[in-house]
Amino acid sequence: DAGVIQSPRHEVTEMGQEVTLRCKPISGHNSLFWYRQTMMRGLELLIYFNNNVPIDDSGMPEDRFSAKMPNASFSTLKIQPSEPRDSAVYFCASSFSGKETQYFGPGTRLLVL
Amino acid sequence: ELKVEQNPLFLSMQEGKNYTIYCNYSTTSDRLYWYRQDPGKSLESLFVLLSNGAVKQEGRLMASLDTKARLSTLHITAAVHDLSATYFCAVEKGGGADGLTFGKGTHLIIQP
Numbered sequence: 001d002a003g004v005i006q007s008p009r010h011e012v013t014e015m016g017q018e019v020t021l022r023c024k025p026i027s028g029h030n031s032l033f034w035y036r037q038t039m040m041r042g043l044e045l046l047i048y049f050n051n052n053v054p055i056d057d058s059g060m061p062e063d064r065f066s067a068k069m070p071n072a073s074f075s076t077l078k079i080q081p082s083e084p085r086d087s088a089v090y091f092c093a094s095s096f097s098g099k100e101t102q103y104f105g106p107g108t109r110l111l112v113l
Numbered sequence: 114e115l116k117v118e119q120n121p122l123f124l125s126m127q128e129g130k131n132y133t134i135y136c137n138y139s140t141t142s143d144r145l146y147w148y149r150q151d152p153g154k155s156l157e158s159l160f161v162l163l164s165n166g167a168v169k170q171e172g173r174l175m176a177s178l179d180t181k182a183r184l185s186t187l188h189i190t191a192a193v194h195d196l197s198a199t200y201f202c203a204v205e206k207g208g209g210a211d212g213l214t215f216g217k218g219t220h221l222i223i224q225p
Binding site: 033035042043044045048056059091093100101102103104105106107 | 146148154155156157158161201203206211212213214215216217218
């Protein structure tokens with residue numbers, strides 16, 4: 001299996017620009033998670049989906065962040081407008097109905113200048 | 114609010130020694146995860162502990178869970194340099210298929 005796929009792997013953008021991060025979960029997995037990792041705050045859950053439905057978005061920092069999962073094999077995390085404090089590594093993870101571990105993608109390293 | 118605390122946060126040890134990393138969490142949960150992260154890399158799943166008293170071992174690493182004490186341990190036996198990494202414990206907020214709350218991680222350096 002290819003594992004969780006994320007794109008882009010690196011993104012450098014300027015403050016105020018829109019950023020879209022993409023994730024393809026492992027085939028057959030029905031839970032998808034977005035996390036953010038920074039030195040200051042560690043690993044934080046942003047939002048997760050079960051069967052393509054958002055379940056808990058309480059970790060989404062503000063209205064500038066939005067996430068969608070239009071089908072079982074694709075999710076996006078959008079930041080509009082981006083700010084320097086959004087600079088972080090964003091991980092996508094997937095699992096099968098919580099019956100096993102969450103498998104993490106390689107991450108997207110975002111730098112907002 | 115679920116809180117997960119690891120200690121120590123930083124550990125430098127010599128090869129061949131044994132040591133234990135501790136993970137405490139604040140609310141009831143029956144699922145605890147251990148992950149490994151190498152610098153600049155993603156998180157690699159090590160163990161999933163699903164019930165009180167669960168013990169799992171893989172090579173020089175052994176993890177255990179005491180849900181009554183809300184405590185998990187990751188024990189390293191006869192450490193080798195390749196085990197140098199950051200180790201995270203994480204707890205599910207709900208009963209399954211739920212997001213994880215992570216500890217701050219234990220940065221482990223194993224010196225020859």
